[in-house]
Structure formats: C-alpha cells, structure tokens
Amino acid sequence: MSEPEVEIDEGALERVPSLVPGLDAVLCGGFLRGGLFMIQGSPGTGKTILASQILYSHAAAGSHTLFVTVLGESHGRLMMHLRPMRFFNPALIPEHVTYISAYHTLKDEGLKALQAFLLREIQAHHATLLVLDGMSAVEAATAGLGFELKRFTYELGTLATTADCTMFLLTTASGTMSAPEHTMVDGLIELRQRFYGARSERRFVVHKLRGSAFLEGEHAFRITRAGVTVFPRTEALLATPTRRDPPSGARVPTGIASLDTMLEGGFPAATMTAVAGPSGAGKTTLGLQFLAGSSAAEPGLLFGCYEPPERLRLKAATMSLDLVALEGRGDLEMLWYPIGEHILDELAARLLDAVRRRGVRRLVIDGIAGFQQAALEPERIVRFWSALSHELRALGVTAMHTLEMPDLVGAEVRVPLGGISSLAEVMVMLRYVELRSRLFRLISLFKVREGAFDPTIREFAITNAGVVVGQPFEGVEAVLSGMAREAARIAAISAAGEDGDRDLSSGDTARSG
C-alpha cells in the first residue's frame, strides 16, 4: 500500500484581523484563525455591535459569516438597532451575513444537538466567522452542570479549529477566569463601562489570548455611527518608540532671532520644548511665531485646546504673521479639541495621525491641559506623555507645548506637572514681573539638555512685528519672585546701614507690591 504524505493545513497561528480600528493593535495582529473567543460584558457595553462590526466588515470583503442567536434579541430588532451603523449593509444579508436561531435546537435537543447544528450551518454556509449571541442562555440551560458547559465549550473550540471557522461567544458574564468555560476558550475579552464622577468611559480588556502577545490593561473605546473604535493605551502601544535615531545636533529656528541667539541657533531638532508661564504671558504667541516658520519642507501643526483656529489666525495677523496663507499652501494645519470629555488616547491617536499624515516637522501643542483634563486616571499622565514625546521625537518632530502656571506673579515658582516638564529637553519660562508699578514680560531658559544656552533673564514684548526679545533684565534682582527690586538702590540702602526690607516696605518705589 502506498504511503502518501498528506499534510493538512496546520493553521497554527494564522491571524484573522478584526477590521475594527485600533483593536488589531491591542490584539497584536488580530484573532487567531479558527479560534474560539468569548466576548463578555454587562448589557449595553457594546458586545453585539462589536461582533456585528467584525462580521459585516469581513462579509464586505467577501467572507461568509453566521450570526447565531439563542435567547437574545430577535433578528428584526438586531438589524433595526444596527441600521444607524455605517458598517451595516442589508445587501450582505443573507448571502454573506446569515442570521439563524438555535433556540429550538438547544431547548428541545440540548447541547450535543446544538454543536451538530452549528457544524452543519457552518458547512452549509461555508462560514469562516460565527457569532453565538446568547451564551448566557446556554449557561442557564446547563445550570449546575459545569462539566457539561465546559465540555460544550471544549467541543466548540475543536469545531472552530477543524471547521476553520473563527467563533465569538457573547455573554453578559463579567470578571476574569472565574467561570469554567473561561479556561476552554482561546481568548477572553471584556467590555466595560467605567464611571468617573459624572462621566463614563467605555473600556476594552483582553484577559487572555492564547498563543499571542497582546496589549495588557484597559483600553478606551468609543461607539459612534462608524462602529467601535478602540484607542490602545498610548504608553502600552508606544512602550518603545518606532524609531531610535541619535540626536542630529541640528537646530530649528524659533522664528524669533534674539531667542535663537539665546538658544545657540534655535530649538534642538526632534526634541520637546516646554514653554511654561501664567495665563496671557505669551506662550501661544511664541508658538504661533514658531509655526510661522512652517514650509513645505517643514510642515507645521497646531494642536490646540484653548483658542479656536479663527482667533489664532486673528492673533497671528496682529503680529503680521499670515497663517491663512500657510494653511492655504498646506504648510500648516490647525486642529482644535476644546477641553471637554475627550478620551486621552484618542487625542494622542489624532495627534500622531495628523503628524504622520503630513510629515509634520514643527508642532505646537497648546496646551498640555487638554491632555491632562482627558486623563481620567491622573497617575497615567507622565507615562502617557513620556511615550507620546518619544514617538514624536522618533517621527523627527520638533515640538513645543505650553504649560499653564497657576500664578500671574508671586514669590513661588510652581511648575505644574513636574514629571512632564522633566521630560522636555528645553524649558522656557515666561514670567510677569512687577516693577515701578508696571508689569514686564520676561523670558528665560531654564534648561537646554545637552546644549549651550544663554541663561540671562530678558524682557520681551509682543509687537505688531511679532515677539521681540530684549536685553537682559539687568540692575534688578529677585525677578523670578515676580516682585523685582532694583539692585543698585538696595545696595545704596545697605551701605547706609539701613534695613532695606523695612525701608522698601515703607513706600519705596523700587518695591511696589
């Protein structure tokens, strides 16, 4: 007898992409082909929409899929609820998306018959994807018979592999690995809705994915008419930047000649600059001046949360900066996400998408508060910002972000989000100082990592020709306290043996408050 070597497709680690935006990144490529996956979550968390989106997306590409219900919504109601979704395409029914009910098979004949029913329907429809909506009903049918449920789940896993049909079981259960069937599936996914005070956020968690890496922890997702979009946690997705190039040593002009002199040529290329200062000190103005240097070779992006683009265009125009022309040429884009109920990682995704789409080289983030307000877990913000900054550097972006300081003037210089400012290579401080009953705007460089810089404190002004940085603010001390004193006058008072503080506080004009 002959001995033909018949090797049948092993299908070991072949992937089936979910085709759900962001989800395949969490799954490190998609679901394992021929695997059995449980999607669980409380009612209303989006299980049916997620599963339907997967089926319809594959059906649109020509696959044959099955949506099997047991004791859930009627097929008519299912479709009615899906109708607003853009992925829903009735033309795909029934050829590519087939709805069938297994209720009577389960009720009258039991689990064994249900398994045979699924096998025959898969074969009859040549289905490569199957959703079984109503695992809770199956669990109820085996109440107290954990072994039967486990056996059924095991058999489904074998059926999925041997029939080459990737299966999704939908259940309202929650929690991790507590139910016996959880141990039998290839993947366990949970959809949650987390509440933070008055607002809530949908979260996606992979508890288990056999034979594959995945992004651990919770990932936010949104359901819109486009369906489910998952936003992988930025610090998990970008744990290591996509590229690691050594610093080039090049400088990118700030658009302000005198500031470039202080910086020995400009911002170091592909770095992050933090511009800290109180409200109205000129942080955004500095950013606009930087963006005015955008060009086809150095596309610019403003990612703002405070002033809308219309106001920024006007503001720039008062300094003779024509942002409208830059936008018209495609050299500059302005995106505005006013502080609201944003998803932190969605902001990061939109920012990185805008950077990659146009090969942005000059970026202004105005300001970091937009991200801070979106961070429902404040302890994340430093890790998040670290990952985002590293990725921007990897993309060759020279970026600056504004950082709002709480006090207009005062003796205490408090830099909010200290962990974040330490991630910046360059730190620019803008301050108001009061002297002789007048407010002065001051600019100083606190650090330029691995580079020389001019450490003097200088006055600057916002003129109709743009920002002008003046000479060092000499002859005055205690400037950073916000309450400057003229050094020469204090020296004279000290020489006379008088108590300078007492003298100044008694109405001397060198100290005005």
Place this chain on the structure above:
Amino acid sequence: MSDVATVLVVEDEFAIADLLEMVLGDEGYRVLLAVNGRQGLERLAEGPRPDLVISDYMMPVLDGAGLIEAMRGNEAYRDIPCIVMSSMPETSVRERLDGYAAFVRKPFHLAAVVELVATILAGTQTGS
C-alpha cells in the same frame, strides 16, 4: 464493499471523535467509534468490517501504532486502509509506524479530512 461505506474512527479526544462522526455521517458513511486501539480491535472483531480506519496516534491502552501493527498481522484486516492523525509531525510518527494510507496533522480542517476519506475510498473501490 456494501453501498454504504463504513469508517472506524479510533480517537480518545471526544470532541474530535464526535465531529468526525457527525461530518462523516452527514457524508453518508456508517461511522463506528472506539476510544483506543484495543477497543478499535474489538470493533473490528465485532463487525461490520470497516472500509477505512481513521486512528489517532497517541492513545491510552493501545496506541495507533499498536492498532495498525495488529491489523497488519491479521489477514482479515491487513488490507483495510488507515489514516493516521497526530499533532506530532509525520517524521516522528514514521519512526514507529508504516503501512498507513495517509497522515493527517492536527489540528486539521474537517473539509480536508472528508475529501481525503472520499479519495482513499474511491481508490479502494477502483483497486488502485
């Protein structure tokens, strides 16, 4: 061979045995089941005589190699074609076993096994 071909499935993994029974039954075959090689030999002795044996390689009591060796040593079963299934590569199986018609690596696709069964049985009928 009668009008309805008989296939003996010897497999200790119940899910695979159940699925093969279902899918081959749907194809019109009479399917006999055994959970190990010794029970497989008992089914052979009980009859009806199968036209094809599909056997797992690793099983308790008597494995697939033992079953096929016993079949080859018995004039009555010597000519029954055997398909061997294993999650190990065929090179590992072949060290202990020969004389089988085809090898199927697990995990397999049911459709491919059904096609293989049909091909082997057709060859048996035509004497090739």
